[in-house]
Amino acid sequence: EVQLVGSGGGLVQPGRSLRLSCVGSGFNFDDYAMHWVRQAPGRGLEWVSGIDWNSGAAGSAASLKGRFTISRDNAKKSLFLQMNSLTPEDTALYYCARDKRRTVGGNPFDLWGQGTLVTVSS
């Protein structure tokens, strides 16, 4: 089955770090750019970060001010998001999503994971 399965979410205190993971199966993981998209409770979708198929280029939302880092391990068919200096405003459901192409740009996200919930609270 073609799918993405995210993990690593949970309850974390403000100022701490958390690392999310996403594993792809049923397709050639290294043929696609990958992204993280988040959705705060009752809110819309917000692009977080994207990375090219070979990690050659990556980008993140400017609003994150460099606190989050995206990476991937194609051998393990895995995507990661290292989140530092977390604040309550980072509380959201974090989705991993597959890009239709190899490089990050205005391409559609044609496969989504189920989401992993991150709650930042003391």
Next chain:
Amino acid sequence: QSVLTQPPSVSGAPRQRVSISCSGSSSNIRNNAVNWYQQLPGKAPKLLIFYDDLLPSGVSDRFSGSKSGTSAFLAISGLQSEDEAEYFCATWDDTLRGVVFGGGTKVTVL
């Protein structure tokens, strides 16, 4: 405040046609393709329309997309109860150098 502006909600009776607008600027919609996503309650988003007006395999042809200048549009014809969902537009922004989403539009079938 989202970079792309969508109406918060639209509604229509069964079998009617509704349209959702997505307003942007020359740094995003005018120069880049627009994609649309459908999010059913409690579910992950699903690709509905890509590259302005293309339908992914398996998506009903009751859905259609178009673009004019700095605005894009999603139309749903023959509205059905299963179409009740939130719909998001998205595109690349050349100035922000990232993907931007609309705030989402909730479709209600009366």
